[in-house]
Amino acid sequence: MRYVSDRCLVCGSPDKTNTTCAISDFWFCSSEHYSQAVETYVPKEYKKGTSQFDDPRIRELWDEAGQNADDNYEEYIRLYNLDWTLEQYVYHCLDHTPYNQLVTQRKNSRDAAWEAARQKLTSRLESEARVQRDEKREKERMVREKEEEKERIVREKEEDRQRKLQQEEDEREAEEERWRPKPFEL
Numbered sequence: 001m002r003y004v005s006d007r008c009l010v011c012g013s014p015d016k017t018n019t020t021c022a023i024s025d026f027w028f029c030s031s032e033h034y035s036q037a038v039e040t041y042v043p044k045e046y047k048k049g050t051s052q053f054d055d056p057r058i059r060e061l062w063d064e065a066g067q068n069a070d071d072n073y074e075e076y077i078r079l080y081n082l083d084w085t086l087e088q089y090v091y092h093c094l095d096h097t098p099y100n101q102l103v104t105q106r107k108n109s110r111d112a113a114w115e116a117a118r119q120k121l122t123s124r125l126e127s128e129a130r131v132q133r134d135e136k137r138e139k140e141r142m143v144r145e146k147e148e149e150k151e152r153i154v155r156e157k158e159e160d161r162q163r164k165l166q167q168e169e170d171e172r173e174a175e176e177e178r179w180r181p182k183p184f185e186l
Helices: 031-039 056-080 086-093 096-179
Strands: 021-023 026-028
Touching: 021 096, 026 031, 026 096, 031 096, 056 096
Parallel strands: none
Antiparallel strands: 021 026
């Protein structure tokens, strides 16, 4: 994909008034668009819309706690006069140590993946900006060299013309000198 610096990288809007995030020469018109761009570098298990239950180990612990909780749920709620849903009760029944460790581990992995994606996007955009600046400089250098070459050719032609004119002038003067009367000496 070729990035352009005069439009939002996600939607292509040329309206730069609402710019919320700019990286190098490129920008995004909203934080949602920045998030979308970052998300392209995030592994699928950590993208938006995924939850901790997409991890099979966490789902297994949750399901196991749920199966055990089904037996005692109504009796426990009645005994302690609680206004809990089954999900709240299952969470209460979980052996929190391994469950919390897995959830924390997944959260940390997700945060690290998103940070790595942000860094990757930033690096990619900075590299792209550097390449585009180098290309622009190279183009300008080539244009400048062509102009200098044209000027050199014009200058050489002018020098040749002046040399020819000078040569013709010298020849004319030599011819006039040849036909000019010379004083006679005795």
